[in-house]
Amino acid sequence: MNQPASAYFLEERHDPNETHTLSVLVQNEPGVLARVIGLFSGRGYNIESLTVSETESQKHLSRVTIVTTGTPMVIEQIKHQLDRMIPVYSVVDMTLSGRSIERELAMVKVRGTGNHRVEALRLADAFRARVIDATIESFVFEITGNSAKINQFIDLMRPLGLVEVSRTGVAAIGRGPEGM
Amino acid sequence: MKDKSHDPNQMTGAAMIVRALIDHGVQHLFGYPGGAVLPIYDEIFQQSEVEHILVRHEQGAGHAAEGYARSTGKPGVVLVTSGPGATNMVTALTDALMDSIPLVCITGQVPTHLIGNDAFQECDTVGITRPCTKHNWLVRNVNDLAKVLHEAFYVATSGRPGPVVVDVPKDVQFAVGTYHPPRKSDVHVSYSPRVKGDAAQIRKAVALLASAKRPVIYTGGGVINSGREASKLLREFVEVTGFPITSTLMGLGAYPASGKNWLGMLGMHGTYEANMTMHDCDVMLCVGARFDDRITGRTDAFSPGSKKIHIDIDPSSINKNIRVDVPIIGDCGNVLGDLLQVFKAEAKRPDIKAWWQQIAQWRARNSLSYRKNNDIILPQYAIQRLFEATRGKDTYITTEVGQHQMWAAQFYGFEEPHRWMTSGGLGTMGYGLPAAVGVQVAHPDSLVIDIAGDASVQMTIQEMSTAVQYELPIKIFILNNQYMGMVRQWQQLLHGNRLSHSYTEALPDFVKLAEAYGCVGLQVLKPADLDGAIKEMIAIKRPVLFDCRVAALENCFPMIPSGKAHNEMLLPEEATDAATASAFAGGKALV
Ligand SMILES: Cc1ncc(C[n+]2csc(CCOP(=O)(O)OP(=O)(O)O)c2C)c(N)n1
Numbered sequence: 001m002n003q004p005a006s007a008y009f010l011e012e013r014h015d016p017n018e019t020h021t022l023s024v025l026v027q028n029e030p031g032v033l034a035r036v037i038g039l040f041s042g043r044g045y046n047i048e049s050l051t052v053s054e055t056e057s058q059k060h061l062s063r064v065t066i067v068t069t070g071t072p073m074v075i076e077q078i079k080h081q082l083d084r085m086i087p088v089y090s091v092v093d094m095t096l097s098g099r100s101i102e103r104e105l106a107m108v109k110v111r112g113t114g115n116h117r118v119e120a121l122r123l124a125d126a127f128r129a130r131v132i133d134a135t136i137e138s139f140v141f142e143i144t145g146n147s148a149k150i151n152q153f154i155d156l157m158r159p160l161g162l163v164e165v166s167r168t169g170v171a172a173i174g175r176g177p178e179g180m
Numbered sequence: 181m182k183d184k185s186h187d188p189n190q191m192t193g194a195a196m197i198v199r200a201l202i203d204h205g206v207q208h209l210f211g212y213p214g215g216a217v218l219p220i221y222d223e224i225f226q227q228s229e230v231e232h233i234l235v236r237h238e239q240g241a242g243h244a245a246e247g248y249a250r251s252t253g254k255p256g257v258v259l260v261t262s263g264p265g266a267t268n269m270v271t272a273l274t275d276a277l278m279d280s281i282p283l284v285c286i287t288g289q290v291p292t293h294l295i296g297n298d299a300f301q302e303c304d305t306v307g308i309t310r311p312c313t314k315h316n317w318l319v320r321n322v323n324d325l326a327k328v329l330h331e332a333f334y335v336a337t338s339g340r341p342g343p344v345v346v347d348v349p350k351d352v353q354f355a356v357g358t359y360h361p362p363r364k365s366d367v368h369v370s371y372s373p374r375v376k377g378d379a380a381q382i383r384k385a386v387a388l389l390a391s392a393k394r395p396v397i398y399t400g401g402g403v404i405n406s407g408r409e410a411s412k413l414l415r416e417f418v419e420v421t422g423f424p425i426t427s428t429l430m431g432l433g434a435y436p437a438s439g440k441n442w443l444g445m446l447g448m449h450g451t452y453e454a455n456m457t458m459h460d461c462d463v464m465l466c467v468g469a470r471f472d473d474r475i476t477g478r479t480d481a482f483s484p485g486s487k488k489i490h491i492d493i494d495p496s497s498i499n500k501n502i503r504v505d506v507p508i509i510g511d512c513g514n515v516l517g518d519l520l521q522v523f524k525a526e527a528k529r530p531d532i533k534a535w536w537q538q539i540a541q542w543r544a545r546n547s548l549s550y551r552k553n554n555d556i557i558l559p560q561y562a563i564q565r566l567f568e569a570t571r572g573k574d575t576y577i578t579t580e581v582g583q584h585q586m587w588a589a590q591f592y593g594f595e596e597p598h599r600w601m602t603s604g605g606l607g608t609m610g611y612g613l614p615a616a617v618g619v620q621v622a623h624p625d626s627l628v629i630d631i632a633g634d635a636s637v638q639m640t641i642q643e644m645s646t647a648v649q650y651e652l653p654i655k656i657f658i659l660n661n662q663y664m665g666m667v668r669q670w671q672q673l674l675h676g677n678r679l680s681h682s683y684t685e686a687l688p689d690f691v692k693l694a695e696a697y698g699c700v701g702l703q704v705l706k707p708a709d710l711d712g713a714i715k716e717m718i719a720i721k722r723p724v725l726f727d728c729r730v731a732a733l734e735n736c737f738p739m740i741p742s743g744k745a746h747n748e749m750l751l752p753e754e755a756t757d758a759a760t761a762s763a764f765a766g767g768k769a770l771v
């Protein structure tokens with residue numbers, strides 16, 4: 001094993017990375033989002049997407065949805081590290097449960113005239129995107145779906161005059177009658 | 181409006197803080213005043229239930245509180261001012277977080293209307309301390325203060341203990357509000373650490389242990405944190421099973437060093453027998469330890485043939501570095517109790533005679549041996565003599581960080597828990613002296629010794645002044661090798677013997693320094709004078725600084741080199757230049 005001079009064991013791990021969506025129920029108090037984000041930056045975990053909003057204002061509960069990548073061991077760590085934070089009620093791995101719905105909303109601005117404009121509108125229709133703003137040379141589409149669908153739509157809009165995109169990030173919920 | 185002037189629970193925020201300390205049974209707090217905490221200091225002045233110990237640097241208050249906490253099992257309490265007071269606490273908070281020490285730190289803050297304005301002595305205390313506390317709070321309303329203070333004590337001391345910070349703006353300290361004594365509803369409903377282990381997992385563990393041919397018990401600081409009962413149960417469990425036992429740096433004393441099943445400490449500077457036993461075992465029972473990188477060596481070669489049982493109160497400690505087969509989440513003492521009960525009822529102690537014979541062979545390698553010297557004091561010898569001189573006495577040991585710390589762990593035999601205070605996780609030079617101050621405050625009649633290094637001790641040396649002020653007869657036993665020995669050792673092993681800035685030139689005259697502070701200074705140069713001087717030190721009922729001049733170039737062995745496994749230890753008699761070079765091959769070592 002060839003490692004440079006170090007007081008640490010420099011190992012490389014080669015486990016494959018997985019992508020997981022975590023739903024985290026937290027007490028909505030000052031600094032709680034900073035705690036969650038600080039955990040990820042401090043421990044070197046990835047955040048692919050993060051959404052947060054209060055979901056039960058009476059109980060001051062917020063729901064954070066995080067899409068993260070890592071080896072299975074790291075994903076397990078992330079869940080435990082989140083769970084042991086004082087204001088965290090529960091952490092559910094939506095990917096492991098296998099029975100969850102994930103949705104994202106994007107607003108996509110496209111600028112163009114003539115054929116490009118017609119084609120953009122046709123594709124939007126096929127993707128069930130709605131026009132929420134229009135000028136004679138532009139549209140803003142609203143599209144909802146899983147991230148893959150949105151990525152695909154954005155890719156298709158690119159040659160047709162894509163100007164900019166605003167995405168909410170992923171929200172997730174389990175199927176069936178039970179809550180988390 | 182109702183007349184509240186006679187309601188005894190109506191009081192200022194500052195008064196609430198002192199009241200809450202009293203309600204939580206706090207007898208001592210360590211602190212340093214400043215503008216943002218003056219209302220609290222004013223309250224402290226007007227009462228006599230809580231004694232305040234004035235340190236000389238806020239970091240010292242933090243470490244003193246850590247020493248206090250570790251030696252008593254009670255939380256350590258700190259009070260510091262805003263801005264620099266709070267930032268000076270960061271090292272101690274991080275240290276306490278890494279070693280799971282319960283601390284409640286109250287910081288003053290600028291008045292709420294000035295927060296965010298870069299006011300004088302303002303800093304974002306909750307932002308700065310968020311990653312180095314178990315939890316923290318900024319209290320903006322005096323009527324939230326009682327609840328937060330009570331929750332702070334609960335969070336610090338329950339589950340896996342740790343430091344917490346309560347940041348209180350000055351206007352909240354002046355404001356009048358309603359106090360209430362501690363009650364259950366003060367705690368976040370989202371926080372409920374698990375104490376009892378899962379019964380099915382405990383059965384699985386017992387079955388595994390009963391079938392073991394080459395078992396080992398590997399314990400850590402969690403056993404100490406769990407309380408004295410856990411150590412008692414651990415001892416009984418060892419007795420009942422007859423298994424060999426080793427421990428991390430943090431766990432020393434849970435099982436007595438004189439016990440016949442004791443293998444010594446494990447890990448980077450652990451004994452050969454402890455590390456070989458870990459490597460070759462078939463069943464490992466890990467209790468309240470966390471498979472830290474100083475323990476495991478190379479993780480892919482760590483105890484490759486064993487089934488692993490892991491008891492820990494913190495689920496995030498499980499499967500973090502090493503995959504285990506039977507995780508049990510719960511308090512060490514609680515789970516040990518259940519484990520013992522089920523083992524006694526359902527299992528028979530396995531025959532492990534052959535395993536003990538193997539261990540005896542490893543022990544015979546005598547991995548802590550060193551060559552004797554009649555002219556210069558060897559540091560190992562100094563610790564051994566200190567141990568002999570204090571054996572059977574009511575002694576507490578703290579340390580700084582470096583070679584002396586490892587030698588203390590190797591050569592000082594701990595018989596009881598809560599007697600050994602060292603900075604394990606963070607490795608904070610400057611920990612030991614203020615920690616000794618804290619220990620002595622808690623145990624005024626005991627013998628409290630900081631085993632120190634010449635470099636480390638200078639990081640918080642001003643706390644000698646605290647020791648003098650409060651008549652705390654701590655002993656600062658410096659293994660003075662005139663080097664940052666541990667840094668030099670790594671430079672010798674890994675950086676071609678280029679001793680870059682690890683030599684401490686212009687060391688102070690420690691004896692004169694001690695005298696300047698009003699302590700007693702002693703110096704010893706020769707092995708022949710050592711015993712007498714130690715005896716003298718112990719007899720002096722005042723703080724003593726003991727300058728023990730030791731061999732400058734001695735290194736700490738045995739050792740697991742970087743990137744190596746437990747069975748690739750470097751033993752002292754093998755640590756010739758050539759062997760060392762090849763052990764560290766791949767590095768730029770000794771080329
Ligand atoms: C605050 C801090 N700074 C730097 C280090 C890195 N470090 C580890 S051991 C050591 C040298 C300690 O020297 P000394 O106290 O004389 O102990 P010795 O190793 O000589 O026994 C240093 C600089 C540290 N652990 N803590």
Ligand SMILES: [Mg+2]
Pocket residue numbers: 582633634635659660661662663664665
């Ligand atoms: Mg030194």
